Amino acid sequence: xxHDHHDHDNHLDPMDARVRALETxxxxxxxxxxxxxxxxxxxxxxxxxxxxxxxxVARAWDEPEYADWLARDATAAIADxxxxxxxxxxxxxxxxxxxxxxxxxxxxxxxxPWPVLGLPPAWYKAPAYRSRAVMEPRAVLAEFGVTLPDGxxxxxxDSTAELRYLVIPRRPAGTEGYARAQLAELVTRDSMIGxxxxxxxx
Amino acid sequence: MNGPHDLGxxxxxxxxxxxxxxxxxxxxxxxxxxxxxxxxxxxxRWTLDESRHARESLPPAIYYNASYFEIWVRALEALLxxxxxxxxxxxxxxxxxxxxxxxxxxxxxxxxxALARGGPTDRPLDxxxxxxxxxxxxxxxxxxxxxTRLPRYVRGAIGVIEADHGGHxxxxxxxxxxxxxxxxxxxxxxxxxxxxxADAEPELQVSVDAWESYLDPA
Numbered sequence: 416x417x418h419d420h421h422d423h424d425n426h427l428d429p430m431d432a433r434v435r436a437l438e439t440x441x442x443x444x445x446x447x448x449x450x451x452x453x454x455x456x457x458x459x460x461x462x463x464x465x466x467x468x469x470x471x472v473a474r475a476w477d478e479p480e481y482a483d484w485l486a487r488d489a490t491a492a493i494a495d496x497x498x499x500x501x502x503x504x505x506x507x508x509x510x511x512x513x514x515x516x517x518x519x520x521x522x523x524x525x526x527x528p529w530p531v532l533g534l535p536p537a538w539y540k541a542p543a544y545r546s547r548a549v550m551e552p553r554a555v556l557a558e559f560g561v562t563l564p565d566g567x568x569x570x571x572x573d574s575t576a577e578l579r580y581l582v583i584p585r586r587p588a589g590t591e592g593y594a595r596a597q598l599a600e601l602v603t604r605d606s607m608i609g610x611x612x613x614x615x616x617x
Numbered sequence: 618m619n620g621p622h623d624l625g626x627x628x629x630x631x632x633x634x635x636x637x638x639x640x641x642x643x644x645x646x647x648x649x650x651x652x653x654x655x656x657x658x659x660x661x662r663w664t665l666d667e668s669r670h671a672r673e674s675l676p677p678a679i680y681y682n683a684s685y686f687e688i689w690v691r692a693l694e695a696l697l698x699x700x701x702x703x704x705x706x707x708x709x710x711x712x713x714x715x716x717x718x719x720x721x722x723x724x725x726x727x728x729x730x731a732l733a734r735g736g737p738t739d740r741p742l743d744x745x746x747x748x749x750x751x752x753x754x755x756x757x758x759x760x761x762x763x764x765t766r767l768p769r770y771v772r773g774a775i776g777v778i779e780a781d782h783g784g785h786x787x788x789x790x791x792x793x794x795x796x797x798x799x800x801x802x803x804x805x806x807x808x809x810x811x812x813x814x815a816d817a818e819p820e821l822q823v824s825v826d827a828w829e830s831y832l833d834p835a
Contacts, residue, residue: 428644430644430646430650430684430686430687430690431644433690434646434649436708436711437708438653439712440707440711441697443713443715443716444703444713446656446657446660446702446719447653447722447723448722448723448724451652451656451725451728452652452653452656453725454725454728456651456652458732459641460640460642499735500732501732501733502735503735504735504736504738505739522623522625522768523766523768525685533641534651536636537634537639538633538634538636541630541633541634542630543630543633545624545625546624546625546627550817550818552818553818558635566820567820568821568822569821571823573768573825575766575825575827576788576802576827577785578782603637604637605635605637610635
């Protein structure tokens, strides 16, 4: 996907004109209010992102009762943190263990849990990831610098319906006694997709 | 439909390019495209399933050459034309006829509540489940010309029911104005070898979420 490359970002893009034209038409026709568009963009550019999911994971590491709730009813447990709504209406949390590593993909489009992770990164939407994650996830993980131990099962969740998956990575060793905010700093976006692991404290 | 979007198991797209700190939008137009799509959707003229089908109906050569938000923009134009909200002439002229605000135009103060509400797809069902966790099922061999959410790479394969999620809106009808026709939704797990034979990686399991009519007992 040549247009996904960063070096194309600042080129004069015909899409820029095409989208401006469409916005003009819809605004003139009273169908779209540009101020509402600004509000949507502000939400996903500044307010909603993987920091939300990191708080969910840190609380699950810190509070066994919360982890149990998350396993039973992720939608309610995540709403308890204030994260809910569009593209997170039906949530499921999947927990990494010694035996199983979870990886999330949407082979058909780009389904992704917006309230906890924000909008998906370019690689998640691109054909390379969508085509390969279900067939050769270990090879894909190697491209993220992740090597799983032999014998560990890789469980790939293809988001084909309106369920949205949040991976709960394993808590790193050496974090006993960490405050929840310190734990949250170890939780990366990729670790909550399953394309990475939680950071190990230095 | 067996469109360009159905990518599981396709080959030749090269390596994944991780970008741990990339912002959600790579250009201003991408942000405007997302917001336009959400605002136009709020007019209520089409379902999320219809908009997905509009994206996957793009010709393969265009789909694979487009960036992700370009796919969204092209599909949005198709939906606006199909539902008579804009005309070919307006799209070509980059000018629309002046009109007062549409009664369902999304207002700035309505954005946060609309995003918080989302669009839940669970629906009550009277019928008993046809399958229970642990049951072996075969994903149907089917090639519908319209929208479906059963990926090609599982069709014909045998898996095991892992979870029953109750009734959910059925995309195959809902994408085509055929109503929500809710059906029971299951998580079905397949062994790697059931999908990819001897070419499967070791210790691989893959699940999809499948509506009841996608499945037969096995």
